[in-house]
Ligand SMILES: [Zn+2]
């Protein structure tokens with residue numbers, strides 16, 4: 644057994660307010676430097692940077708995970724995290740399709756670009772990824788995620804903006820593979836769920852500032868799932 648570190652919530656240049664300093668390659672490089680063994684790219688409502696992140700992490704020798712920070716119908720942010728870039732890509736295309744289309748002013752929000760492994764821009768996305776919501780409710784999203792083999796983790800539950808507690812005032816029944824908190828919370832608040840910490844970095848400097856540790860035989864998605872299921876992870880705030 645060994646100890647592994649994971650940051651399960653990182654944004655790239657595809658999230659508005661990120662720029663090319665947050666390319667998938669830069670994210671992978673900094674995650675490695677910050678001591679992470681696994682890193683999940685979780686842009687808002689898309690996974691178009693998953694293939695570039697896959698290559699970048701393999702070059703750095705860390706395990707890539709591929710997520711989406713989905714905005715549910717209730718305007719709650721929830722992470723869905725997959726072991727394969729292609730699964731995440733397909734899931735991301737469906738989520739983007741289901742995202743309401745708000746008018747989008749690139750002057751104020753910046754471009755939402757997706758890139759290839761050489762950091763060349765492949766395209767931009769038209770819908771504003773951080774405003775609006777998908778038509779999936781929290782109750783829909785859990786089964787939707789599990790059908791695709793993913794982990795389902797409500798994000799920053801204690802944050803006023805887009806956190807479950809802020810939006811709903813209570814934690815729904817779940818089930819969840821974990822709940823992400825930005826600080827230690829009383830167990831009456833987090834219920835029976837495994838508490839995780841992750842950076843929610845929108846800039847590479849923030850990667851790993853919060854993360855989790857788990858014991859396993861390999862820095863793999865399966866070992867992470869096992870540790871989450873056993874409630875055997877240590878959030879580092
Ligand atoms: Zn969020």
Ligand SMILES: [Zn+2]
Nearest residue numbers: 652654712843
């Ligand atoms: Zn986020």
